[in-house]
Amino acid sequence: MEEQGLLIVLSGPSGVGKGTVRKHLFEHYNNDFDFSISMTTRQQRVGEVEGEDYFFRTKEQFEEYIKEGRLLEYAHYVGNYYGTPIDYVRETMAKGIDVFLEIEVQGALEVKKRMPEGIFIFLSPPDLDELKSRIENRGTDLPDVINQRMDKAREELQLIKYYDYVVENDSVDAAARKIRSIIESEHLKVERNIERFTKIIQEMM
Ligand code: 5GP
Secondary structure, eight states, X not given: OOOOOOXXXXXXXXXXXXXXXXXXXXXXXXXXXXXXXXXXXXXOOTTOOBTTTBEEOOHHHHHHHHHTTOEEEEEEETTEEEEEEHHHHHHHHHTTOOEEEEOOHHHHHHHHHHOTTSEEEEEEOSOHHHHHHHHHHHOOSOHHHHHHHHXXXXXXXXXXXXXXXXXXXXXXXXXXXXXXXXXXXXXXXXXXHHHHHHHHHHHHO
């Protein structure tokens, strides 16, 4: 039987740079894992592509997904829904391919309840001032949304203790490299290789 792929969850406060680090990781590190595209009810931003950045859906369509149990997790975040379609995650992992989620903290904790075997990585900002200037510089949010995102970030930082790893995003490349190393190390864990080695040892006997 094919070995299951790993579930890798990258999370952390909005504006910390999860999207940038994730894109850098996929573009520069020749990855063999797949990105799970989320569904959202928020407005498409300029430059975003349907089915690449998100599946943009109406509130009614999203709620239909919730009702049908087709989301691994979802969160109501700053006035909009965000969620992870479950079929893609299950099917990809079953093929032996790692799946990479980039989601906010509440959703990550939901995933942890359902799939505790996942690898949970918290991307942290160097400090809160830096986080605020990143959100402001992005220029996509109105001031009260920026304040809501900052309040949320303060709450989210307290949840770091539920994660397996913390990576500080002081440089995009360094953060991406660290995430890559975490995934490589996870694949090398004895518990993930014991079956293969037990067979080798038996054959040697
Ligand atoms: P943005 O509006 O900036 O694209 O995303 C807002 C927040 O929602 C970010 O922290 C992003 O990582 C998170 N997010 C994106 N997709 C999902 C998802 O499927 N589930 C959850 N829980 N959060 C998500």
